[in-house]
Amino acid sequence: MDRGGRDERHQGDRDRVRGHGRGAGGGGRRPSCRWRRRCRAGSRADRVPGGLDGGRRRQDRRHQGRPGDHRPWLEGSEGPGRPGAQAGQARRQPRRGRGRAEETERRRRLRRNQIARYLVAAPGPVLAPVPTELEACLKEGKRGFWLDIEKPDDQDFALLEKTFKFHPLTLEDVRHQNQRPKADEYPGYVFLVLFTAELKAKHLLVREHHLYLSNQYLVSVHNEPSDPLNRLRERIAANPDMTHRKLAFLFYLVVDQLVDALFPVLDRLNELTDQVEDQILIKPDTATLSELAVLKRKIVSLRKFLGSQRDVFQRLTTMTIAEPSDQSAMAADFPREMSIYYRDVYDHLVRHSETVDSLRDLLSTAMDVYLSTVSNRLNLRITRLTVFATLFLPLTFFTGFFGMNFGALVGRITAPWHFWLAVAIMLATTAGQLIYYRRRGWI
Template sequence: MIQVCLLEDGRILTGGEELLDRAGRKWIDVSEPTEEVMGRLATRFGLHRLAVEDTLHLDQRPKLEEYPGHQFIVLQGFTRGADVCQLTLHEHHFFLSEDWLISVHSLNFPGFESVAKRVKDDPRALQERGTDFILYMLADALVDAQFPILDDFSEELEDLEVAIFERPERTQLQRIFELKRMLVTLRRVLSPQRDVVSLLSRRGVPFIHERTTLYFRDVYDHLVRLYEQIDAGRDIVGNAMDGYLSMVANKTNDITKQLTIFATLFLPLSFIVGFFGQNFDALSTPQHYTAMWVMIVGFPLGLIAWFKYKQWL
């Protein structure tokens, strides 16, 4: 599906492919691209065959490539599902020239509609600032959508840490690994994307005006913040795992300690019962039974007092 925003006589016209051949700056958005649609656009705008092929395979990494007459940019982002670890990857491809911008994607992200509305309501975005500014707005919306995901991640990780120190459970360890895999996924995407935006924020990139590089520098700062949050999250996840293992080890030590104390208490009793339970007629006297009961009661009490004195209890 093709949607076109065309700047003509100071106003924005919206429509489909019928606007492609009309003169003026334009933003062409292609959702759910097909080989036929991309072939028509490649013929009309001189898109390079390798770049067009990349748009039909959603397994690219963030990158910036220069072709004759246009730049090819790949940017990615995520949206979350009901669970913070349920991430949906959004891969967006852009062809940038002086008078047109082609955006290609299979899924819309939340900030896309706001960018489209801003372009339609404010013709200056195309008239005065150019197609590279539209690229900036799309990149900024894609990057800013990652902050709520990491905020939700931080809140869940804090709750998980509290739960671990209150009562460690096996399901918490499984959740820690899920959160760790989520961070690895975010890092794998945002790390190369930071390099791409860094290139866009430098002077001398074709079709990126100097005034727009300042805006891309702001996007780069956002990516640096995200990257720092991911690194901090990795450290906290590691601490949470260490805390879980420590709590489990402490719990195991407490159980072993209690079992050892019970065994120690019953050890002298077993000796006494075994010794005085022998069939000796000479010992079958009232004194014998008195001594036996004194030892049965005295030994455990003495051991308990000794344990408390040694601070084992």
């Protein structure tokens, strides 16, 4: 077919496409993708080497590798335009290579994030598939993860002992609880015991958390539900980019969440202290004294672990993790890189300690005020009782003296006005006493 014949045929195809798309009234449905591809292939036939077959080969190269393509010239058999297709593949090879590398990197990041999110978001006992993932992560030694275990059982302790190979002394501390805040260095990791507190229905709940910190992992174990860690998991679920940060930064987020959970507790205790002080000044009673004693007990409970916990974070600002010989390639002092963040946590603990000391002083002062108020009220009552007893003292003297049954008195006091005279004398004496006591400020 010569050049003129091909042009006429392509022009006819284009006319049919226009007629199919517009119809009689200039409107109608758009031409299908197949018609548009044929039109474009025909219009470019004069610019593609090989004519119309070359255009079709360019279309075939677009579809090459797609599922469902069973064209013989794409499966390795000989067909028209095969050298052109091979040339097109050679020209597109670098782009496909870059795409394959990007896809591999994307899958690797997705895999890492999936493991991180799965481990972070897994509450309660460790699930069955997790140990396999943990062993893979520990063997690779390149990506860190956070494992949070709530209410550990025997299976969880077996995982901590066999998979992570934690020291038996640390596992004993986790089992028995009631430890003090500390940070102990072991080969390859640091074992920390940290405390936080929650205030629910005026009850202070002190929560103990055990943390294993390494360059590969962060393991947290606690026997009770932890609201701070639950809030942190929600933050990570809402912002998956947080899993791209270093493990040291994740450790900072965990401890910062535990420490910052004390701010609302201390604020609430401060409000309760103000209420108790007002009650002491308005109406001190035994109920107020009970509330004061309960508040003081809560402050003492907070003060027990805040001082030691502050010393722990002061030590963390300069601590380095000793690495075993088989992991010497890993960075050994990543906590030092985060020392500025640990200083921030340390500053928060200093503020908490100062607030607790201030509340303790306020409660001690409130106790003194209560005792002084009660003592003053008791003295006032005793004073009033003494005044009333003193008022009856002269009355008792008059009635006792003139009530004696001697003949000299009985025979002489016979007139009716003698009685009213005695009553007037007693009333005058009582009135004089009241005036005197009032002037002295005794009543």
